Amino acid sequence: LLALLHLFLAPPRCQAAAMDLLPRRLAWSLMGDTVHSAVDLLPTFVAFAAPGGPAAAWRGACFAENEAVLSLTPGPRGSNSTAAGLGGAVLRLKTASAQSWTCMDLYVFATPYRIGWDYYTRAHQHTFEIKSWEEAGEMEYVKLHGVAIFLMPSGMLGTLLSLIDVIPLFSNTIWGQDANLAFLQKHMGASFNKRSQPWAANIRKEDVHSGDFLALSKIRGRWGGFQTLEKWVTGAFAGHTAVCLKDENGTLWVAESGYENKKRVKKSLL
Numbered sequence: 001l002l003a004l005l006h007l008f009l010a011p012p013r014c015q016a017a018a019m020d021l022l023p024r025r026l027a028w029s030l031m032g033d034t035v036h037s038a039v040d041l042l043p044t045f046v047a048f049a050a051p052g053g054p055a056a057a058w059r060g061a062c063f064a065e066n067e068a069v070l071s072l073t074p075g076p077r078g079s080n081s082t083a084a085g086l087g088g089a090v091l092r093l094k095t096a097s098a099q100s101w102t103c104m105d106l107y108v109f110a111t112p113y114r115i116g117w118d119y120y121t122r123a124h125q126h127t128f129e130i131k132s133w134e135e136a137g138e139m140e141y142v143k144l145h146g147v148a149i150f151l152m153p154s155g156m157l158g159t160l161l162s163l164i165d166v167i168p169l170f171s172n173t174i175w176g177q178d179a180n181l182a183f184l185q186k187h188m189g190a191s192f193n194k195r196s197q198p199w200a201a202n203i204r205k206e207d208v209h210s211g212d213f214l215a216l217s218k219i220r221g222r223w224g225g226f227q228t229l230e231k232w233v234t235g236a237f238a239g240h241t242a243v244c245l246k247d248e249n250g251t252l253w254v255a256e257s258g259y260e261n262k263k264r265v266k267k268s269l270l
């Protein structure tokens with residue numbers, strides 16, 4: 001099971017795998033029973049923890065009082081040209097007021113570039129560390145929005161089943177793609193119609209007008225899984241939007257929102 005988890009999350013980001021606490025046979029049977037009906041239990045979005053912002057606070061299933069603060073950590077001194085030179089971040093969490101001695105809260109921490117998780121059984125201070133940003137785009141995203149924190153449904157079993165639901169969303173395989181489509185259909189009422197061939201469309205410049213709106217949606221890989229959770233949290237169906245503009249000379253421009261371009265290019269010429 002762990003090997004599978006590592007496959008899904010390559011490069012692996014799991015801080016602590018709750019799964020390895022389970023007897024192997026139980027873990028496999030859980031996996032076997034749920035793997036194909038993968039979208040029944042959902043994590044709850046609780047907060048974005050952004051650097052410099054106020055502490056994010058929420059009520060958990062086990063701990064009634066929780067707080068998280070994110071601080072950026074500088075990269076090693078000297079070169080800043082590599083991703084490692086960008087630094088990372090530390091998420092500091094405080095859990096308090098446990099409902100019982102045996103309960104735990106399990107969290108998923110996500111940016112569009114990674115997913116990690118940790119679980120807490122004690123009222124205490126905890127840290128979740130992002131050693132280095134995957135690339136400048138991830139740092140920009142986190143500076144702007146923060147790290148998204150999701151709480152898994154309460155109870156050991158619920159937690160495990162729920163994790164199994166969410167992990168396939170991030171898998172860069174046809175299985176991951178199907179998991180994303182199933183998630184959007186089931187939980188957001190989205191419908192998908194397969195295009196007839198050819199799948200590539202040529203759009204003529206003359207047919208595009210100022211104000212034409214492009215909505216894009218990723219349904220596969222780490223970005224796809226993150227966008228799916230983001231859509232579900234915000235209720236939006238588009239992961240990324242752009243608008244077409246023509247200037248006085250009839251030159252077509254596409255103005256994009258977003259953070260995916262390394263250089264945050266706002267306009268591109270078609």
Ligand SMILES: *[C@@H]1O[C@H](CO)[C@@H](O)[C@H](O)[C@H]1NC(C)=O
Nearest residue numbers: 078079080081082085086136
């Ligand atoms: C890298 O360092 C140079 C010079 O100190 C600075 O101008 C530049 O903005 C830095 N780049 C990043 C991505 O932080």
Ligand SMILES: *[C@@H]1O[C@H](CO)[C@@H](O)[C@H](O)[C@H]1NC(C)=O
Nearest residue numbers: 246247248249250251252253
């Ligand atoms: C449109 O074309 C004219 C003449 O070539 C040029 O001077 C002007 O800067 C152009 N406008 C834009 C928005 O590019």
